[in-house]
Amino acid sequence: xxxxxxxxxxxxxxxxxxxxxxxxxxxxxxxxxxxxxxxxxxxxxxxxxxxxxxxxxxxxxxxxxxxxxxxxxxxxxxxxxxxxxxxxxxxxxxxxxxxxxxxxxxxxxxxxxxxxxxxxxxxxxxxxxxxxxxxxxxxxxxxxxxxxxxxxxxxxxxxxxxxxxxxxxxxxxxxxxxxxxxxxxxxxxxxxxxxxxxxxxxxxxxxxxxxxxxxxxxxxxxxxxxxxxxxxxxxxxxxxxxxxxxxxxxxxxxxxxxxxxxxxxxxxxxxxxxxxxxxxxxxxxxxxxxxxxxxxxxxxxxxxxxxxxxxxxxxxxxxxxxxxxxxxxxxxxxxxxxxxxxxxxxxxxxxxxxxxxxxxxxxxxxxxxxxxxxxxxxxxxxxxxxxxxxxxxxxxxxxxxxxxxxxxxxxxxxxxxxxxxxxxxxxxxxxxxxxxxxxxxxxxxxxxxxxxxxxxxxxxxxxxxxxxxxxxxxxxxxxxxxxxxxxxxxxxxxxxxxxxxxxxxxxxxxxxxxxxxxxxxxxxxxxxxxxxxxxxxxxxxxxxxxxxxxxxxxxxxxxxxxxxxxxxxxxxxxxxxxxxxxxxxxxxxxxxxxxxxxxxxxxxxxxxxxxxxxxxxxxxxxxxxxxxxxxxxxxxxxxxxxxxxxxxxxxxxxxxxxxxxxxxxxxxxxxxxxxxxxxxxxxxx
Numbered sequence: 001x002x003x004x005x006x007x008x009x010x011x012x013x014x015x016x017x018x019x020x021x022x023x024x025x026x027x028x029x030x031x032x033x034x035x036x037x038x039x040x041x042x043x044x045x046x047x048x049x050x051x052x053x054x055x056x057x058x059x060x061x062x063x064x065x066x067x068x069x070x071x072x073x074x075x076x077x078x079x080x081x082x083x084x085x086x087x088x089x090x091x092x093x094x095x096x097x098x099x100x101x102x103x104x105x106x107x108x109x110x111x112x113x114x115x116x117x118x119x120x121x122x123x124x125x126x127x128x129x130x131x132x133x134x135x136x137x138x139x140x141x142x143x144x145x146x147x148x149x150x151x152x153x154x155x156x157x158x159x160x161x162x163x164x165x166x167x168x169x170x171x172x173x174x175x176x177x178x179x180x181x182x183x184x185x186x187x188x189x190x191x192x193x194x195x196x197x198x199x200x201x202x203x204x205x206x207x208x209x210x211x212x213x214x215x216x217x218x219x220x221x222x223x224x225x226x227x228x229x230x231x232x233x234x235x236x237x238x239x240x241x242x243x244x245x246x247x248x249x250x251x252x253x254x255x256x257x258x259x260x261x262x263x264x265x266x267x268x269x270x271x272x273x274x275x276x277x278x279x280x281x282x283x284x285x286x287x288x289x290x291x292x293x294x295x296x297x298x299x300x301x302x303x304x305x306x307x308x309x310x311x312x313x314x315x316x317x318x319x320x321x322x323x324x325x326x327x328x329x330x331x332x333x334x335x336x337x338x339x340x341x342x343x344x345x346x347x348x349x350x351x352x353x354x355x356x357x358x359x360x361x362x363x364x365x366x367x368x369x370x371x372x373x374x375x376x377x378x379x380x381x382x383x384x385x386x387x388x389x390x391x392x393x394x395x396x397x398x399x400x401x402x403x404x405x406x407x408x409x410x411x412x413x414x415x416x417x418x419x420x421x422x423x424x425x426x427x428x429x430x431x432x433x434x435x436x437x438x439x440x441x442x443x444x445x446x447x448x449x450x451x452x453x454x455x456x457x458x459x460x461x462x463x464x465x466x467x468x469x470x471x472x473x474x475x476x477x478x479x480x481x482x483x484x485x486x487x488x489x490x491x492x493x494x495x496x497x498x499x500x501x502x503x504x505x506x507x508x509x510x511x512x513x514x515x516x517x518x519x520x521x522x523x524x525x526x527x528x529x530x531x532x533x534x535x536x537x538x539x540x541x542x543x544x545x546x547x548x549x550x551x552x553x554x555x556x557x558x559x560x561x562x563x564x565x566x567x568x569x570x571x572x573x574x575x576x577x578x579x580x581x582x583x584x585x586x587x588x589x590x591x592x593x594x595x596x597x598x599x600x601x602x603x604x605x606x607x608x609x610x611x612x613x614x615x616x617x618x619x620x621x622x623x624x625x626x627x628x629x630x631x632x633x634x635x636x637x638x639x640x641x642x643x644x645x646x647x648x649x650x651x652x653x654x655x656x657x658x659x660x661x662x663x664x665x666x667x668x669x670x671x672x673x674x675x676x677x678x679x680x681x682x683x684x685x
Contacts, residue, residue: 062421063186065210065236077184079128079153098123116139118174131156133358147181151469156356158191168220172196189213191355203227207411209235215355217243227255241350244273254283259332261290264350267297274658281307286329293346315343330452337418339394379409389417398422410437421467430476435510438476445482447490462498470503478511484560505682520545523574528682539570546578548676556589564592569599571612579613588622598629601641614640625652628659
């Protein structure tokens with residue numbers, strides 16, 4: 001593999017990272033995560049320069065809720081990030097870019113009238129459509145997202161006035177946003193009002209949807225979910241002000257998981273529209289309703305006999321009629337992290353925080369809560385600010401731009417930890433005298449059952465999940481202590497640590513488990529581990545990331561039945577990307593000689609386009625490593641992929657052969673730590 005950089009620069013970086021010298025003390029440049037959610041009202045016009053600045057400030061934001069969950073081949077929702085930014089002021093330009101096949105960040109910098117009235121632009125995948133300040137108005141129509149459309153953000157817009165004179169309109173289907181079979185869609189900080197039929201429709205198996213911080217008002221129907229016999233839709237609806245809408249507030253039909261929290265439903269007396277019902281769990285929906293505020297709403301919470309609805313913490317003021325719950329639903333925190341506001345605070349927070357914002361560089365959470373402290377503390381005995389690591393993570397405002405240190409006192413903390421994609425720049429550091437002093441542990445396997453009866457799956461079994469860029473874990477242990485011997489009939493993959501983000505730094509960390517201990521996910525996403533331990537037995541370092549394990553110890557462990565047999569690595573690298581690099585590391589353990597492969601080629605899902613890569617160099621290999629250290633997986637020959645060694649030592653090392661490829665000196669010069677990390681210098685902070 002060639003390196004297009006000049007040799008002098010290449011050599012300088014290599015000296016820093018490979019010669020044993022300390023890492024640079026200057027922090028790597030922070031990611032350009034913009035202000036995220038937006039500030040207070042202001043001007044109604046936007047220049048092209050202002051619009052471009054707006055786009056730069058918001059394009060790196062990512063969704064929370066179910067839109068942030070990896071599914072259907074899509075890792076979270078980030079819209080057109082990485083694509084060209086364009087500013088539009090005409091219907092022709094808006095339609096041109098919204099329907100294009102390439103990713104775009106489309107900044108709407110004025111009022112655009114739909115022609116004909118009721119027109120819904122057919123948005124293609126990988127788009128961010130964002131209003132510039134409060135200037136972006138779509139008048140007389142909206143957007144349609146068809147089957148398979150995914151990774152779309154609609155944000156900071158006013159979409160209004162397709163109303164045709166009849167509130168319960170049966171003749172015109174002129175919605176603000178309609179989805180038929182789309183997935184990974186984030187509708188955020190919009191003002192939606194006075195449309196014909198409804199404001200938002202989530203139909204026909206659309207899933208992984210988040211609707212947040214919107215004002216929905218003056219319409220017959222707020223939004224409906226369903227129009228299908230299938231039970232697949234996962235949707236999060238939070239911090240929306242739903243005001244003067246008669247029905248579908250929302251109506252949720254056959255949703256697999258509907259999580260509604262911190263919404264404000266308001267129906268004032270003596271107005272043109274009177275509510276018939278509020279939140280409705282229909283069909284076979286599983287709904288969780290938390291900490292919302294219902295004011296003057298008739299039949300505020302209703303459910304079908306076939307649906308389940310768990311509600312807790314809401315306030316009902318001046319409501320009447322049905323207020324129902326029943327059955328068991330699901331635990332939202334099993335899917336993603338979130339923080340609840342107190343229900344009593346919801347009206348005030350939403351009145352000042354929903355809808356389009358004009359200030360660049362102001363987050364939504366900043367309009368409702370103080371910015372997080374730069375240091376948060378955790379102690380299981382209650383002597384610190386928080387008793388769990390997850391509670392401290394939840395306290396970090398979304399889209400934070402500065403580093404937050406979470407300092408964890410010595411102790412054992414049982415439970416999962418999820419650092420979501422919209423909370424970058426977090427360091428979780430144990431404050432004990434060693435890596436063993438602070439332990440984060442849970443015991444889920446891929447085949448273990450969740451409370452709702454579904455299984456965790458491999459990635460969902462992780463004790464700690466890192467989805468946020470520029471995350472650091474330091475001086476602690478992460479363990480999955482699932483015991484295979486208790487049930488050998490279920491899938492036993494049990495992840496201790498999963499990363500799926502760029503620039504993740506694991507410094508003086510122990511990750512321990514059996515099968516699938518360390519999942520390094522995400523094509524091309526960089527992970528650097530140093531001065532650490534990884535313990536396991538089967539494919540226990542695996543995934544598609546561009547990852548380095550440097551100056552560490554990989555400990556081989558016997559199987560649950562006492563046998564010695566296993567595989568260290570199972571890379572699933574994408575073609576053209578770098579995979580797993582083990583450098584200056586010891587691989588050993590209390591296992592039989594010749595019982596472990598260094599790795600095998602994982603073509604995840606049978607994907608022949610993948611090109612798995614693993615290189616082990618300048619490392620010490622014990623006698624446990626087989627003389628033929630690489631092997632096939634899933635019917636794919638390992639020799640067709642990228643496996644190599646360079647100048648390893650120890651009883652398990654061997655000379656070059658057809659079964660043991662060795663890099664030449666010139667090849668090795670292109671497979672160094674600096675080649676994996678590129679422009680990133682990991683620095684403890």
